[in-house]
Amino acid sequence: MTWSLLIKNGTVVDGSGAPGTAADVALEGDRIAAIGPNLAGESARTIDATGLMVAPGFIDIHSHSDLVYDKCPGAESKVRQGVTTEVVGMCGFSPGPIAPGRTEAVRDWIGGIGNKPPATWQTFGEYLDFLRGLGTSVNVVQFVGHGALRLATVGGENRPPTADEQRQMERLLVEGLDAGAWGYSTGLVYAPSVYASTEELIALAKSMAARGGIYFSHVRGEAGTLEKAYEEAIRIGEQGGVPVQIAHVKASGRENWGKMERALRMISDARARGLEVTGDVYPYPAGSTKMDNLLPPWMHDGGTAKLLERLADPAARERAIADCLIGGERWGSSSGSYGWDEVMIATCSRPELAGKNLAELARLTGREPAHAMMDFVLSERAGVSMVGFSQSEENVAIASADPHTMIGSDSLSLHSGPGPHPGKPHPRSYGTFPRVLGVYCREKRLFSWETAVHKMTGMPARKLRLKDRGLLKSGYAADLALFDPKTVRDEATFPDPHRHPAGIPYVVVNGQVVVDGPRYNAVPAGRVLTR
Ligand SMILES: [Zn+2]
Numbered sequence: 001m002t003w004s005l006l007i008k009n010g011t012v013v014d015g016s017g018a019p020g021t022a023a024d025v026a027l028e029g030d031r032i033a034a035i036g037p038n039l040a041g042e043s044a045r046t047i048d049a050t051g052l053m054v055a056p057g058f059i060d061i062h063s064h065s066d067l068v069y070d071k072c073p074g075a076e077s078k079v080r081q082g083v084t085t086e087v088v089g090m091c092g093f094s095p096g097p098i099a100p101g102r103t104e105a106v107r108d109w110i111g112g113i114g115n116k117p118p119a120t121w122q123t124f125g126e127y128l129d130f131l132r133g134l135g136t137s138v139n140v141v142q143f144v145g146h147g148a149l150r151l152a153t154v155g156g157e158n159r160p161p162t163a164d165e166q167r168q169m170e171r172l173l174v175e176g177l178d179a180g181a182w183g184y185s186t187g188l189v190y191a192p193s194v195y196a197s198t199e200e201l202i203a204l205a206k207s208m209a210a211r212g213g214i215y216f217s218h219v220r221g222e223a224g225t226l227e228k229a230y231e232e233a234i235r236i237g238e239q240g241g242v243p244v245q246i247a248h249v250k251a252s253g254r255e256n257w258g259k260m261e262r263a264l265r266m267i268s269d270a271r272a273r274g275l276e277v278t279g280d281v282y283p284y285p286a287g288s289t290k291m292d293n294l295l296p297p298w299m300h301d302g303g304t305a306k307l308l309e310r311l312a313d314p315a316a317r318e319r320a321i322a323d324c325l326i327g328g329e330r331w332g333s334s335s336g337s338y339g340w341d342e343v344m345i346a347t348c349s350r351p352e353l354a355g356k357n358l359a360e361l362a363r364l365t366g367r368e369p370a371h372a373m374m375d376f377v378l379s380e381r382a383g384v385s386m387v388g389f390s391q392s393e394e395n396v397a398i399a400s401a402d403p404h405t406m407i408g409s410d411s412l413s414l415h416s417g418p419g420p421h422p423g424k425p426h427p428r429s430y431g432t433f434p435r436v437l438g439v440y441c442r443e444k445r446l447f448s449w450e451t452a453v454h455k456m457t458g459m460p461a462r463k464l465r466l467k468d469r470g471l472l473k474s475g476y477a478a479d480l481a482l483f484d485p486k487t488v489r490d491e492a493t494f495p496d497p498h499r500h501p502a503g504i505p506y507v508v509v510n511g512q513v514v515v516d517g518p519r520y521n522a523v524p525a526g527r528v529l530t531r
Pocket of ligand 1: 090091187218247248
C-alpha cells in the first residue's frame with residue numbers, strides 16, 4: 001500500500017464527539033484512506049504527530065471572507081487556526097448576484113467591511129466561477145445575502161417589494177441555489193436587509209425549501225429586541241419550512257445581559273417542537289461591524305449616497321442624536337448601547353486612528369462625541385469598521401458551552417507577515433478556534449476536547465448536510481487540523497490583532513499540507529463546495 005501522507009502516533013479526535021483514540025491516519029490524494037493503530041505501508045511523506053491531536057479540519061460556520069477573497073485568496077489567518085472550510089455570504093452580505101447597473105451600489109455597500117470587490121460578475125453562478133478562478137486555500141460554502149437580493153431588485157430603499165420584485169428576489173435566490181449556494185442569510189439590522197417584513201423573508205424561505213436551502217439569521221436586534229428577534233427567526237424557519245441558524249448568539253448592551261439564558265432556551269424550546277434551530281458563537285466579549293451601523297436605519301434609506309447626504313445635514317444629525325443618545329452619555333443602536341470608550345476604530349483610510357476609541361477621537365477633534373463619530377463616518381464615506389465592546393464574558397462562556405451552538409468567527413480572513421496591514425481589526429480573524437481550544441476548553445474547562453472539536457467540525461457539517469467532511473472517516477475528504485493540546489492558544493489581541501496562533505503545526509486541505517510547521521503554502525487547495 002502506498003499512501004500520499006501518513007500521520008503517525010497522534011490522538012485521533014474524529015469530530016463526532018466520541019472519545020479520542022491513539023491511531024494513525026493515512027491519506028491517498030484528497031481522501032482519507034485508512035485510520036487505525038500502527039498503520040503499516042509505504043508513504044510519500046510521514047508526519048510524526050506524537051503529542052498532537054489529529055482532528056477534522058475546522059469549519060468556520062460564520063465567516064465574511066467572501067468580501068476579501070479577491071485580496072487574500074490564501075486565507076492565511078483562517079487556515080493557520082485549523083480552518084479548512086468557511087461558510088460565507090453571512091449577515092445579508094454577499095458579493096452576488098448583482099443586477100445590471102447596480103455594480104457601484106453593491107461595491108459601496110460591501111466596501112465598508114473591508115474591501116470593494118471587483119464585481120465583474122452579475123449572476124450568482126458567474127460570481128462562483130470568479131471564486132473558483134481565484135483558487136482559495138480553503139473550501140468555501142457560499143450563501144446568498146438577502147441584502148444583495150434586495151439591492152438587485154428594490155434597491156437601497158426603505159419600502160416593501162412590489163409583487164413583481166418579490167418574485168424576482170425568489171427567482172434570483174433559486175438561481176443562486178441551483179448554481180451552488182446553500183441557502184440565504186439576513187442582516188436584519190443592516191440596510192437594506194432591515195427593510196424587509198417577516199412575510200417577505202418567509203416567502204423567500206419557502207421558495208428554497210424544496211431545494212434544501214438553509215436560513216442563516218443575523219436577527220432583528222441583539223439588544224433590547226433580542227427575544228422578539230429570535231421569535232421572528234424561528235418563525236421564518238417554521239413557516240418557510242427550512243432549518244435555521246442563529247448567527248453570533250449574544251446579548252448586546254449591559255442592560256440586556258440578563259437575557260442570554262432566555263434566548264438559549266428559545267432555541268432549545270424550538271428544537272423540542274421539532275424545528276431544526278441551532279446557533280453559533282465567537283469567543284470574545286466584543287463584536288465588529290461597519291461604524292455607520294451605529295446610525296438609525298432611516299439614515300440609510302436609499303443607500304450610501306443618501307446616508308452621506310444626511311450626515312452632512314445638521315437637521316438630520318440632530319434627529320439621529322435625539323433618537324440614539326441616552327442620558328447624554330451612551331449611544332443606543334440596534335446592536336446595543338455603547339459608552340464612547342467602548343467603540344474602537346478598527347479600519348479606515350487613516351492608519352493613525354486605528355485602535356482609538358470614540359472618546360479619544362472626540363478629544364482629538366475637540367468635538368462632541370456624537371458629532372466626532374458622524375464627522376468621521378462622513379469623511380471616510382462610510383468606509384470604516386469598528387470593534388464594539390458590548391457583551392459580558394460570562395455570557396460568552398454560557399453561549400459557547402450550550403449544546404446547540406457551534407463555533408463561527410464572524411470575521412474576514414487576513415494575513416500577517418510583511419506588507420501593510422489594515423488597521424486593528426477584531427482579533428477573531430486570527431484567534432477564534434485556538435481561543436476556544438486554549439481558553440474555553442483547556443483553561444476554563446467548559447467542555448472536553450472532543451466536544452470542542454465537535455462544535456468546530458461534525459456539528460457544523462451536520463447542519464450543512466456536508467456528505468464527506470467534518471469527520472475523520474475512511475473515504476472522507478482529507479481536511480485535517482493537527483494541534484497540541486498543551487500549547488494551542490490564540491496570540492492575537494485587540495491592540496495587536498495581526499498575530500497567528502500557537503500550537504497548530506499542521507493543517508491539511510484536500511490532501512495538501514497548507515500549514516507545514518512554520519511554512520505557509522498558500523496553494524489553491526480549497527474548493528467551492530456545492531450541494
Ligand atoms: Zn452578523
